[in-house]
Amino acid sequence: SWFTSDLEQLEDNGFAVLFNSIGSGMMLIFALISLSLFHWGLAVVTVLVAVMLILTPKWFQKQTKEATSNLSAANEAFTTTVQNLFKGFEVFYTSNAVGQFVKRIKVASDALSDVKVSYRKKFSFVQLCISLLNFIGKISVDVVAGIMVFAGMISVGAFTAAGSLTFNCFASLEQVVQQLVQLKSIHVYFDKFNSLEADSNLQPDNSSLQQTLSLRDVTVSVNGHVIVQPVTFTIEKGKKYALLGDSGTGKSTLLNFLAGRNHEFTGGVILDGKPLSKEQIVQLRNITAYNPQKNHIFNATVKDNITLWEDRPFEEESRQMGLNQFTNAQEVVSEHGTKLSGGQRQRLALARTLLESDKVLLLDESTANLDLESARSIEAQLLQNPNLTLVIVTHHFFEEHRNLFDEVIYLGKEKSL
Structure with a gap:
């Protein structure tokens, strides 16, 4: 969603609107200059009205940002739901429940549609308010111009010409104000993408x-729910x-945390003698290599x-994992590994992880799809x-x-094996 819907919104309501607003702004400036040639007073009044209109986007900034944020979240939720459903289509098909698959897609589509309708309603209301204020502003300038005619400050011919220029001026002004509303609303997307930027000050001195x-009495949560109860242990370099x-x-949640992918925790995390804050937990990404249960x-x-x-040697890792028994380095494997069995995929993923042998290797059921002997x-x-420094999660101890292990760490109630 971030790289599809959000970028599309940035393009349509951001960059395209920005360039259009430049053109509208130039038209407004030319119209003001022309008005000033008839009488400077007309230009001054128009500028005052224009300033008031240009300030109107601030009145609607909260509503438009909220609507844009809701749309972004809805697009993200829709994309996630649809991807999840399509990945599991075979389950629906083999269970003779394709109708339920279609129903779930429709539910997700309706939810997105409701948010889009709400988004369009809010922006249409804002545009209506801007058009109304713009109309009032134009009438105000026309009234001032009429007074100037009766006062003998401008001629009737100048009044007629000024009316045409005023129309062009406020038409451009209305476009500029509406475009400003759109530009202010897309800050939501920039905030989302900026949240991904790594803070160089949080990077560790060593890789x-x-x-x-x-870890000292560390609990780990996911979406506010505590998953890992208080745990205390120390990982030493070179130990297993x-x-x-x-x-x-x-x-798996704890491995995810050790990989620096989750900062919902309490307790103390100390890296090479230095305590890490929640913001600094990202540093763990630089000293760990995570091999999850499902590898792409x-x-x-x-x-x-x-x-x-990357241009780096890999032959030794490939040999260790026995990849040369069923494939070669230049063979193309298809998307999602459809040319490979589950065990072969795990061997390939392990070889990838072993390239980071200087880091703490976090292996989550990394041999579960292999036969017992392998x-x-x-x-x-x-x-x-x-x-190697290893932390291995396994259900088959x-x-x-x-x-061969330096320590066996138990989560939950300790059992004897």
């Missing part, structure tokens, strides 16, 4: 963990950690999928590498690997 990352717990205890496979070569189009072999290989 990898130097000594330790400590297993993160265990029942389903729903927040293992690009419609590109195996090499580009691993290196993300999963056991790859996990042992990673755990026996002294250069291999007892024979217990001694």
Whole structure:
């Protein structure tokens, strides 16, 4: 939505309107100059009325910004809903519930339609108010011009010509004011995109963990709901950690937090001896490499999928994950990895993560789709590498690997394995 609907709104109500307003502004200036040639008083009165009209967008700024913000949120919600439904279309199809699929699409469309109608109503009301004020302003100038005729300050011919110029002047003025309303409303989009900009002052001095990352009584929330209960542990460089717990205890949520992707937390986070604030939690992104449960496979070569189009060596990581057994570096895999099995996708994603071997590797069920022997072999290989710092979430804990972990961290009630 941000790169489709929002950018379209920026183009239509931002840049296009900006250039149109420049043209309207030039027409207004030329009309004012022409009026001043008949009598400077006409130009002064017109300027005073114009200033009052130009200030009117401030009266509607709150309503138009709110309407624009609601439209942006509705577009985002609609896009998310439709994408989610289409990704799950096969489920509807195999369950003979295509009618429900269509119904959900219609519900999402109706919700977006309601917001768009509300948006258009608010802007139409603003335009109506501007047109009314503009009409009153033009009548006021005409009245002043009539008084000047009776006072002998201008001729009847000048009054007629001034009326035509006044019409052009206020037509341009109405366009300028309406365009100002539109331009002020799109600040909502700039605020959204500016929120994505990284603050260079929040970046860490180093791009990898130097000594330790400590959590002290940390709770992690998602949308205001506490998912991870208070947890305390320390990650030391070069050590290996297993993160265990029942389903729903927040293992994936905690990894997401350690990856710097969530700043809803309480407690203390200390990176190499320096406490991090909620705003600074983004620094964790620079010292971790996160391998989530679901990894995206690009419609590109195996090499580009691993290196993300960067010119860097990858052969060793590819060999470690056994990619050469079923593919080659220059083979193109299709979008979403449809040419690869689930296990092969995980091998490729792990190779991508291993390129960041100097960071803390956060592996979330990263071997779940492999057969047991392959999963056991790859996990042992990673755990026996002294250069790696690992935090592994797994539902299938291999007892024979217990001694390869420096610590086993339990979320929720601790269990004996």
